[in-house]
Amino acid sequence: MISSFVGVLFDGFAYGMLLFLLSVGLSVTLGMMNFVNLAHCSFAMLGGYVTVTLMDRLGWPFLATLPVAFLAAAGASAALERVLFRPLYRASDLDQCLLTIGVVFVSVAGAAYLYGTVQQPVQLPGYLRRAVTLGSFRFPVYRLFLIGAALAVTVVLVAALECTRFGARVRAAVDNQRMARGLGIDVDGVFAVTFALGSGLAGLGGALAIEMVGLDPSFAFAYLIYVIIVVSVGGLASIGGSFAAAALLGISDMAGKYYVPQLGAFLIYLVMVGLLMWRPAGLFGRR
Amino acid sequence: MATVSLEAVGGAHGYLRAQTRWRRSEIAFWLATLLPFLLFPAYLQLASQIAITALFAVSLDLILGYAGIVSLGHAAFFGLGAYTAGLFSKFGWGEPLSGLILASALAGVVGYAASFVIAHFRHLALIMITLGMGLLLQEAANSASELTGGVDGLQGVRMRPLFELFPFDLWGRTAYTYSLAALFLTFLVARRLTHSPFGLSLRGIRENAVRMPALGAPSRTRVRQVYTIAAAMAGMAGALLAQTTLTVSLEVLSFQRSADVLVILILGGAGRLYGGVLGAIIYMVARDQFSGINPQYWYFWIGLLLIAVVLFLPNGILAGLDRAAARFRRRSP
Amino acid sequence: MLTTRIALTLAAMLFGVSPALAQPTVKIGLIMPYSGQFADTAAQMDNAIKLYLKQNGDTVAGKKIEIIRKDTGGVAPDVAKRLAQELIVRDQVDILAGFVLTPNALAAADVSAESKKFMVVMNAATAIITTKSPYMVRTSATVPQLTETFGTWARKNGIKQVYTMVSDYGPGHDAEQGFQRGFKDAGGEVVGSVRFPVANPDFSAFVQRARDVNPAAIFIFVPGGVQPAAIGKALAERGIDAKTTKVLGMGELTEDEARKSMGDASIGIITVYHYDHNHDSVANREFVKAFNEANAGRNPNIYSVGGYDGMRLIYEALKKTGGKTEGDALVAAAKGMKWESPRGPIAIDPETRDVVQTVYIRRVEKVGGQLVNVEFDRIENVKDPFKSRMAR
Structure with a gap:
């Protein structure tokens, strides 16, 4: 009884961390910059394809592909930001929504054209496929790895935003653009870097996710709902909020599926609707 | 004092009356909707589904464009209408008009119930709650597969001829006539509504929900009313689809359908009733043509279309056309 | 002369009716989810259909085979039904085929029954589908x-x-x-x-x-x-x-x-x-080899074999009817048909029009x-x- 409870707790937390890694970039672009970035999962998909290509075709080790996935997504988003997104920072939410959906459509068709519609198989190295046994508990290494990665991302991100000069510039630019410009902050540059950071995190999340959720061109649509749920429940602009929301959603989803499987499909939505009715601005939201 | 306020009242009425007047372009547009019968008789099924989507988009426009409620779960009402109409016919009531009205009424009732929740929220929470309620309803329909037929869809839907005279034919003549008539009549209602003081108060809510009650327009009541009307209209669109295609499947309730209609409305231009209609025509014709040419990669071209519209015609195609027309008028006195 | 041609062209433009062509054609409308979540199943099926045409030429019983592809974008019975109707009234296809997903097949079945057109389900596997139209044959399997x-x-x-x-x-x-x-x-x-x-x-x-x-x-x-x-x-x-x-x-x-x-x-x-590309038979080895060559080394799967056998069924039925495309004639020709598929011996059950196989x-x-x-x-x-x- 207790052992299965621990198991559910662990699995749920790891699943939550997967959701967190996929969505943390969105709490930067949508949350902090207030840009309705529905193309978030397209950047995640890009990261995934980069990892698959490097591993499958060039024989790179899995871990070495991760920074490349981050950089590729960041680079691609920086280019798109310059051409497409920047002129739209002040446009209506609806226009941002339409533009980024257009980007999703193009990316889905592009991925299908380049890689075909087939599932991309990923074979992780042996040490990540094992499980650690502790007494009667079994902890799969990859789940431990996901948890570790999520914690690392959270610490680095929070530290970078709260404790560095760059972080202070970002917060200033996000809070009050005109004032920040007046203070001589290069707002355009800060926004470009922030956007690239958010999308790079998406790329990293995508690369880490494919082992669990697979990869094909419909990826850009399939996980969009999940990432928006995490960001909205966590509260916009709050990294800690996204972390808490992802953990909560992951654990409740897993526990629900284990104890009341008949409710399996309803749970994540029920929890989301319930939490948002209780706290419309999200768990850690300020607005 | 008295004269001023009277004048103001007269002015307001005058303003509303001017808004209600039928413009020549509007009359031309509705006459043009009859053209497919003559010019594209092999496209009437498509035209019928465009009319249905247009009706669905107009219903979303009422709440999004006029009251500022962004919904990602509007397909819930569309699906409710579709399943109601489908189930009615399955259990022996195949008369289309009564089925349509009943389906629409039921969607309206559910919309009214949901509006009590909706009216309490705004912004992202509102979007996500509508999304969540829509997805929950879809899951419920999947669970109740004994009743709904689940993923395979509802089987055994049959329609009696319209007015017992016009059977729904393969060419879609009856289907288009029926859908177009429903769209036109509902559009008249929506038009009247948005050009009334009620419509003005909705726009006020969209701009500033906190301030409207101070002007004597109770925000939440208004929001509830318009949400109910929009739900009934969406239900009617769903019922039309079920009746003209004789198919109902879980997909009528899907997130995809909610998202598609949102894209269509933004594409055409939210906040102007013709935006939804124009968006439906452009999106669905483009999709039909692109996917006919290239069934595998047509998403690419639709994506480019959306990006181009945002970059060159911000706030939707209709707004872009209006600006172009205004510029043209200024240049030629 | 000129006026007739103009009239014909106009008619073609307006009504989607093509003027008489030099060679009689048989048009096949393929309705599949070419895009979206199920795109890969459609792609694998389409690959096999292309291969069959490549191997067997595009002329049967003196008629040229013309294929029109339509995308449903996923589970969308309303779209599938409309596409089936349009294929029949606008493109005047003789045969409806493809159908990866059950709801789409069920929706199009109505159209096949009403218009008396031959319909070949190449994948959708819910048992009841073939009962919905007497002109339907299935070449995949049932769950x-x-x-x-x-x-x-x-x-x-x-x-x-x-x-x-x-x-x-x-x-x-x-x-x-x-x-x-x-x-x-x-x-x-x-x-x-x-x-x-x-x-x-x-x-x-x-x-x-x-x-x-x-x-x-x-x-x-x-x-x-x-x-x-x-x-x-x-x-x-x-x-x-x-x-x-x-x-x-x-x-x-x-x-x-x-x-x-x-x-x-x-x-x-x-x-x-009912099929794996590893199945050991001469017919399958040849099929897999040809499929690999045409598709950059990718192996065929059940969707491919369903499409391949579906095309074969259409070709053989057309041969039997001498090119006649009426639904009754084609379905009569298909009933009881037996052949050696890459998956092994298969037959069409004359009573249920469903596939009988190993x-x-x-x-x-x-x-x-x-x-x-x-x-x-x-x-x-x-x-x-x-x-x-x-x-x-």
Whole structure:
């Protein structure tokens, strides 16, 4: 009884961390910059394809592909930001929504054209496929790895935003653009870097996710709902909020599926609707 | 004092009356909707589904464009209408008009119930709650597969001829006539509504929900009313689809359908009733043509279309056309 | 002269009617989900259809074959129905074909029945589909044909208890019912069952439930694509492998990409299917070789063989009717037709117009360093049990 409870707790937390890694970039672009970035999962998909290509075709080790996935997504988003997104920072939410959906459509068709519609198989190295046994508990290494990665991302991100000069510039630019410009902050540059950071995190999340959720061109649509749920429940602009929301959603989803499987499909939505009715601005939201 | 306020009242009425007047372009547009019968008789099924989507988009426009409620779960009402109409016919009531009205009424009732929740929220929470309620309803329909037929869809839907005279034919003549008539009549209602003081108060809510009650327009009541009307209209669109295609499947309730209609409305231009209609025509014709040419990669071209519209015609195609027309008028006195 | 031509061109433009062509044609409208979540199934089917045309030429019984492709974008019966109607009234196709997904096939069946057009279902596997139009023939399989047979087989081969895990939607329910029926009728015991949501990224909770029961065997049905590998990995993580618990499943579970993702964890999984590219026969070796060459080394799967056999059925039926395309004539020609498919001998049951074929039981094994589905048992001449019961 207790052992299965621990198991559910662990699995749920790891699943939550997967959701967190996929969505943390969105709490930067949508949350902090207030840009309705529905193309978030397209950047995640890009990261995934980069990892698959490097591993499958060039024989790179899995871990070495991760920074490349981050950089590729960041680079691609920086280019798109310059051409497409920047002129739209002040446009209506609806226009941002339409533009980024257009980007999703193009990316889905592009991925299908380049890689075909087939599932991309990923074979992780042996040490990540094992499980650690502790007494009667079994902890799969990859789940431990996901948890570790999520914690690392959270610490680095929070530290970078709260404790560095760059972080202070970002917060200033996000809070009050005109004032920040007046203070001589290069707002355009800060926004470009922030956007690239958010999308790079998406790329990293995508690369880490494919082992669990697979990869094909419909990826850009399939996980969009999940990432928006995490960001909205966590509260916009709050990294800690996204972390808490992802953990909560992951654990409740897993526990629900284990104890009341008949409710399996309803749970994540029920929890989301319930939490948002209780706290419309999200768990850690300020607005 | 008295004269001023009277004048103001007269002015307001005058303003509303001017808004209600039928413009020549509007009359031309509705006459043009009859053209497919003559010019594209092999496209009437498509035209019928465009009319249905247009009706669905107009219903979303009422709440999004006029009251500022962004919904990602509007397909819930569309699906409710579709399943109601489908189930009615399955259990022996195949008369289309009564089925349509009943389906629409039921969607309206559910919309009214949901509006009590909706009216309490705004912004992202509102979007996500509508999304969540829509997805929950879809899951419920999947669970109740004994009743709904689940993923395979509802089987055994049959329609009696319209007015017992016009059977729904393969060419879609009856289907288009029926859908177009429903769209036109509902559009008249929506038009009247948005050009009334009620419509003005909705726009006020969209701009500033906190301030409207101070002007004597109770925000939440208004929001509830318009949400109910929009739900009934969406239900009617769903019922039309079920009746003209004789198919109902879980997909009528899907997130995809909610998202598609949102894209269509933004594409055409939210906040102007013709935006939804124009968006439906452009999106669905483009999709039909692109996917006919290239069934595998047509998403690419639709994506480019959306990006181009945002970059060159911000706030939707209709707004872009209006600006172009205004510029043209200024240049030629 | 000129006026006639202008009139004809106008008619063609307005009514979609093409003026008489030099060579008579047979038009086939393919309705498939070329885009969206199920795009890959359509792509694999289309690849085989293209291959068949390449191998057999585009002329049958003096008529040129013309193919028109239409995309439904996924599960969309309303779209599928409209496309079928448009194909018939606008493009004037003679045959409707393709159909990966059940709801779309059911919707188009109405059109086939009403317009009396021949319709070939090349994949959609819900049993009842072929009852919806008398002009319809299926060249794939039905879910009960595979799972019910498999249930009976499992009990006969020493498995006494089973726990079933299926996706919570139509095909999953069919698979669950089919397997449980076959298994129970043969005297087996179902010790538990669970259904998981269709969109389910993480299976560990459900696998844990199964493990708590500690059954002798687990039967799994998940749709092809992402999920087979995901559930396979969850099984391995929880320490369920073929040594402790027999893992049984529909063939989707051990498709090429799934085996590759699962790695050695897939060894020992037993599945039921009607086709694998590894099937040992002359016809199949030739088919796989040609398919590989045409598709950059990719192997055909059940969707491919369904499409390939579907095209073959259309060609042979047209030969029999001498190019006549009336629904009655084509369906009469198709009934009782027998041939050697890459999957083995198959026939069209004249009563149900469904396929009669060999059902294979396979186990994943490592052969020469490669993980392959090895066929180790077979049940021949299996008819769809669902419709056999309906007839009784």
